[in-house]
Amino acid sequence: MTDTPLTHRRILRTAVPIVLANATVPILGAVDTGVVGQLGEAAPIGAVGIGAIILTAMYWVFGFLRMGTVGLTSQAVGAGDRAEVSALLTRVLMIGLAGGLAVIALQGPLFWGAFRVSPASDEVEGLARSYMQIRIWSAPAAIAIFGLTGWLIAQERTRAVMVLQLWMNGLNIVLDLWFVLGLGWGVEGVAWATFLAEVSGFALGLWLCRAAFRVPDWRDWARVFERAKLVTMMQVNRDILIRSLLLEAIFVSFLFLGSDFGDVTLAANQVLLQFLHITAYAMDGFAFTAEALVGQAYGARAVKRLRRAALLTSAWGLGINVVLALFFAAFGGMIVDLMADVPEVQAEARVFLPYMVVMPVAGVAAWMLDGIFIGATRGADMRNMMAVSFVAYVLAALALVPAFENHGLWLALLVSFVARGVTLGLRYPALERAAAA
Numbered sequence: 001m002t003d004t005p006l007t008h009r010r011i012l013r014t015a016v017p018i019v020l021a022n023a024t025v026p027i028l029g030a031v032d033t034g035v036v037g038q039l040g041e042a043a044p045i046g047a048v049g050i051g052a053i054i055l056t057a058m059y060w061v062f063g064f065l066r067m068g069t070v071g072l073t074s075q076a077v078g079a080g081d082r083a084e085v086s087a088l089l090t091r092v093l094m095i096g097l098a099g100g101l102a103v104i105a106l107q108g109p110l111f112w113g114a115f116r117v118s119p120a121s122d123e124v125e126g127l128a129r130s131y132m133q134i135r136i137w138s139a140p141a142a143i144a145i146f147g148l149t150g151w152l153i154a155q156e157r158t159r160a161v162m163v164l165q166l167w168m169n170g171l172n173i174v175l176d177l178w179f180v181l182g183l184g185w186g187v188e189g190v191a192w193a194t195f196l197a198e199v200s201g202f203a204l205g206l207w208l209c210r211a212a213f214r215v216p217d218w219r220d221w222a223r224v225f226e227r228a229k230l231v232t233m234m235q236v237n238r239d240i241l242i243r244s245l246l247l248e249a250i251f252v253s254f255l256f257l258g259s260d261f262g263d264v265t266l267a268a269n270q271v272l273l274q275f276l277h278i279t280a281y282a283m284d285g286f287a288f289t290a291e292a293l294v295g296q297a298y299g300a301r302a303v304k305r306l307r308r309a310a311l312l313t314s315a316w317g318l319g320i321n322v323v324l325a326l327f328f329a330a331f332g333g334m335i336v337d338l339m340a341d342v343p344e345v346q347a348e349a350r351v352f353l354p355y356m357v358v359m360p361v362a363g364v365a366a367w368m369l370d371g372i373f374i375g376a377t378r379g380a381d382m383r384n385m386m387a388v389s390f391v392a393y394v395l396a397a398l399a400l401v402p403a404f405e406n407h408g409l410w411l412a413l414l415v416s417f418v419a420r421g422v423t424l425g426l427r428y429p430a431l432e433r434a435a436a437a
Contacts, residue, residue: 006293006308010156011316014292015285017162018153022281024169031173032190035180044187047127051191054114054128055135060248062099062143064240065092069150070288071377072233074295077155078302085155086217087224089209091233092147094224100140107136127187134191141202148205153288154295160208168201232377239379243386250393250416254409257397261406268348269406271339275332275356279324279363286317287371294375303436306376310428314368321360329357355410362414365421373424376431385423392419 004010032052036044069092076084103110111132115125145164152160172193179189212218223229251273258269290313297306328335336349366389373382393416400408 006305006312008312008316011286011289011293011312014156014158014289015313015316017158018285018288019282021162021165022284024166025281028169028172031176035176036187036190038181039186043121043123043127046121046124047131047187048190050124051128051131051135051187054111055132055139057114058103058110059139059142059146060244061241062096062146063244064237065096065099065143065146066150066153067240067291067374068233068237068377068379069147070154070291071236071295071374071379073151073154074292074375075299075377078296078299080300082215083217083220083223084229086212086215087220087226087229089147089151089212090218090224091230092151093144096144096147097140100138100143103139103143104136107133131187131191134188135194135198138195138198142198145198145202145205148202148209151209152205154292156289156292157208158285158288164201164205164208167204168197171200172197236377236379239383240374243379243382246383246386246390250390250413253397254413257401257409258406264342264344264348265406267342267345268352269409271336271345271349272352272356274339275328275335276359279321279360280367282320282324283317283364283367286313286320287367289313290317290368290371291375294372295377296375298376298435301435303432306432306435310368310372313371314364317368318361318364321364325357325360328353328360332356352406352410355414359414359417363417363421365425366417369421369424369428372428373431376435378427378431378434381424381427381430385420385427388423389416389419392416 032048036048069088073085073088076082076088111129115128149161149164152158152164175193175196176190179185179193183189185192206213217223255266255269259266290310293309293313294306297303297309332353333350336346336353370382373379393412396412396415397409400411402408404411
């Protein structure tokens with residue numbers, strides 16, 4: 001694999017399946033909302049919404065498992081260490097399953113804390129608890145899938161990732177329709193649909209990785225539990241987790257600060273953030289490709305190959321984001337109207353729509369360098385530069401929000417993207433030096 005030439009065709013072959021798989025995510029969310037919307041009451045819609053957000057936040061804490069696994073596995077592939085590739089699969093499965101069991105064991109205090117932070121009416125909270133108490137039992141599968149996905153991406157097996165995502169999301173949609181509209185199970189039907197989709201998705205993921213289980217390396221326990229490897233894995237995942245928490249803090253504070261400007265502005269900001277989600281879904285394909293190709297080159301100590309992987313994937317990322325910026329400039333107003341049916345929110349969102357034209361291009365360096373640094377397992381650099389970017393965001397918000405209100409808030413978010421791209425760019429030469437060492 002490391003001897004295969006790095007071409008545009010290879011990049012597209014790896015990236016496009018991720019983009020296609022990501023396209024099913026908003027469709028699933030729409031179906032979840034749509035089927036409970038047919039029940040004729042507001043409470044079920046709110047219950048599924050808040051329940052899904054709480055569980056997603058809990059599982060998101062383990063998102064480091066995908067990113068860390070891509071870097072470590074792709075480097076093992078690049079170094080030609082197939083035994084370590086298999087051992088990594090066992091490690092990530094053990095971590096994922098253990099993490100899921102911990103979430104199940106702690107569900108009582110976790111649910112209690114979540115509803116204290118996001119209070120809801122008694123009816124909504126009761127329905128949300130029913131939903132969550134069913135879905136929580138698939139936590140080991142859902143979290144382990146992070147590791148399986150990272151392991152497959154590291155080997156450029158993104159078609160397998162696409163099959164996995166299409167299966168889970170497609171089955172979830174079919175079962176949603178059957179359980180809720182056909183059998184009348186209501187909110188619990190949505191929960192059972194997701195539970196079965198995640199458990200079956202985990203089983204499919206294991207089958208897609210079946211070649212690793214045909215050789216004994218996956219159960220070479222001395223290698224699996226090798227102290228130095230475990231310490232490295234823990235350090236990489238710790239740094240990525242800290243980086244991700246800081247990034248999440250930026251977006252959470254963005255929403256909280258926006259709420260100070262009234263319900264209409266808050267709603268407009270929420271609509272416009274969907275433009276960033278669309279951009280992220282499109283960028284994932286090329287950022288994930290950078291993770292795999294850079295990691296393989298890093299493991300092989302092939303600096304020129306690493307640089308070519310970084311440049312080619314980044315060029316595609318920039319091209320996609322320019323196209324998205326132009327698309328948002330031309331059709332952003334229409335997209336806003338589709339997302340919000342309230343004239344006041346539509347008008348407010350249009351005021352800040354120009355930021356959606358700037359954001360994709362301004363943020364491309366941050367998105368792509370994240371992928372490059374994940375592939376090289378430079379977690380400490382990602383953590384430190386994210387900390388610098390977080391401080392830049394806070395200072396920009398303190399300086400700009402009082403003077404320019406919501407414009408200042410969007411400018412502060414823009415500053416955080418640019419700061420992350422610039423600071424990671426300044427650290428890139430050190431990444432190449434480390435690969436050459």
